[in-house]
Amino acid sequence: MRIIVHNAKCQGHARCWAQAPDIFDLNDEGYILPGDIDVEEKDELLASRGARSCPERALEIDRTSDALLDRLLFNQHCGG
Amino acid sequence: MVRDFSLFTSAAMQRTKNGDPHAAVACAHAGPPIFFSPYNTRDGRGTWVITRANDQRKLLQDTATFSSHRSIFASALGENWPMIPLELDPPAHGVFRSLLNPLLSPKRVMALEPAVRERAIALIDMISASSTSCDVMKDFAFPFAVSIFLRFLGLSDERLDTFVGWAKDLLHGDGIKRTAAARTIVAFIDDLAAMRRKEPADDFMTFVVQAKVDGRPLRDEEIRGIGVLLFVAGLDTVATAIGFDLAYLARNPRDQELLRSEPDRIVLAAEELLRAYSTVQMIRVATKDIDFEGAPIRKGDYISCPTMIANRDPAEFECPNTIDLAREDNRHTAFAYGPHRCLGSHLARREIVIALEEWLSRIPDFRIKKGTAPITYGGHVFGIENLILDWS
Numbered sequence: 001m002r003i004i005v006h007n008a009k010c011q012g013h014a015r016c017w018a019q020a021p022d023i024f025d026l027n028d029e030g031y032i033l034p035g036d037i038d039v040e041e042k043d044e045l046l047a048s049r050g051a052r053s054c055p056e057r058a059l060e061i062d063r064t065s066d067a068l069l070d071r072l073l074f075n076q077h078c079g080g
Numbered sequence: 081m082v083r084d085f086s087l088f089t090s091a092a093m094q095r096t097k098n099g100d101p102h103a104a105v106a107c108a109h110a111g112p113p114i115f116f117s118p119y120n121t122r123d124g125r126g127t128w129v130i131t132r133a134n135d136q137r138k139l140l141q142d143t144a145t146f147s148s149h150r151s152i153f154a155s156a157l158g159e160n161w162p163m164i165p166l167e168l169d170p171p172a173h174g175v176f177r178s179l180l181n182p183l184l185s186p187k188r189v190m191a192l193e194p195a196v197r198e199r200a201i202a203l204i205d206m207i208s209a210s211s212t213s214c215d216v217m218k219d220f221a222f223p224f225a226v227s228i229f230l231r232f233l234g235l236s237d238e239r240l241d242t243f244v245g246w247a248k249d250l251l252h253g254d255g256i257k258r259t260a261a262a263r264t265i266v267a268f269i270d271d272l273a274a275m276r277r278k279e280p281a282d283d284f285m286t287f288v289v290q291a292k293v294d295g296r297p298l299r300d301e302e303i304r305g306i307g308v309l310l311f312v313a314g315l316d317t318v319a320t321a322i323g324f325d326l327a328y329l330a331r332n333p334r335d336q337e338l339l340r341s342e343p344d345r346i347v348l349a350a351e352e353l354l355r356a357y358s359t360v361q362m363i364r365v366a367t368k369d370i371d372f373e374g375a376p377i378r379k380g381d382y383i384s385c386p387t388m389i390a391n392r393d394p395a396e397f398e399c400p401n402t403i404d405l406a407r408e409d410n411r412h413t414a415f416a417y418g419p420h421r422c423l424g425s426h427l428a429r430r431e432i433v434i435a436l437e438e439w440l441s442r443i444p445d446f447r448i449k450k451g452t453a454p455i456t457y458g459g460h461v462f463g464i465e466n467l468i469l470d471w472s
Binding site: 009011012013014015017018026028029030031049052053054055056057 | 137141178181182184185186187347408409410411412413415417418419421425426
């Protein structure tokens with residue numbers, strides 16, 4: 001899973017960091033650092049909680065890569 | 081499009097025994113999402129009222145169309161200067177915000193935590209050693225929140241009652257009291273700034289008088305604008321939140337027991353209580369004629385974004401009027417949205433969590449004292465008083 005960071009939307013609520021301080025990094029002013037975040041599978045629950053708690057909708061959960069993989073595995077399973 | 085509604089004068093906004101002003105305003109969702117309310121300010125001026133969380137978010141993020149410069153405090157004195165950074169719009173807003181953000185950042189607040197907790201424990205221990213009942217606002221919430229805040233500003237606790245009195249007059253008093261309080265606060269801040277210029281100390285006002293923005297020192301009016309805002313913003317908001325939260329727990333013993341036996345739940349629960357008992361309305365001024373979600377807003381019109389209404393929006397929150405202390409996905413707007421998000425929110429949150437943690441771990445099963453009734457009211461900051469808890 002990947003978190004797409006819409007840096008310009010961040011207003012420093014720091015709700016993501018409160019949920020998952022090891023996944024979301026803040027600068028000295030309390031705003032999120034730029035750059036999308038690749039999330040390891042074990043951290044997905046925490047990361048998605050953090051992203052879903054952003055009041056400004058600055059964090060977008062990108063599951064496209066997961067979805068592609070799922071489809072691929074499903075197709076293989078079905079012999080497709 | 082016009083509705084009889086006012087956060088100041090409507091029936092449920094008056095002082096009410098066992099009142100629930102938040103539930104009263106949540107009824108707005110039964111009507112149109114945007115309406116005009118002819119008396120929705122203290123001075124009786126009308127505002128558009130935005131009820132939906134999503135519309136409030138859009139509006140508060142669009143600072144070019146919806147200005148925050150209202151000179152609300154100075155206008156009470158017949159003057160015109162902004163409280164900073166609240167009443168400055170971007171881009172001017174940004175330089176001051178950057179100056180002040182590090183003082184109240186999440187990491188900075190972590191460093192303040194031990195002192196905050198120590199203060200809470202001292203007050204609660206004093207209460208429980210002397211009685212099995214207390215007036216929570218007078219004996220705990222105000223002394224706790226205001227002393228933390230005074231410590232942050234570098235002021236001593238000795239004048240705590242005086243400062244709280246000024247804030248009460250300013251936020252809840254009639255016109256004459258309000259003007260007098262505004263004058264007193266401005267004089268106090270001006271004097272303090274002058275004192276710290278002459279004799280620097282290790283405190284907030286010294287930081288402000290020595291600070292630079294865009295490579296120049298701050299002007300007197302800017303120092304005053306920052307001092308007044310910081311002084312006023314922390315005086316009764318956190319105390320009020322703690323009051324509403326403890327009143328809720330006093331009336332809901334099952335939730336009280338849940339948090340007492342599983343204190344790890346308090347952080348999440350505090351967010352739900354912030355949602356359910358938000359106390360502030362944001363007001364903006366339209367900088368141009370605009371049709372906003374069907375509302376014909378004209379240049380100069382006031383637009384209100386009451387947090388307590390957005391936070392009960394059924395489009396945003398499942399069962400918004402149910403208080404569910406385990407609620408997740410709680411993107412509430414208690415600290416507003418956009419560039420003006422509450423600068424003190426991180427400290428406020430920690431104070432609320434610590435107050436609940438220490439209260440629940442030290443005070444046994446408590447309820448509203450028989451024969452008493454907490455009084456609630458609306459206004460610029462919603463309030464609660466006469467909250468007598470009993471654990472005999």
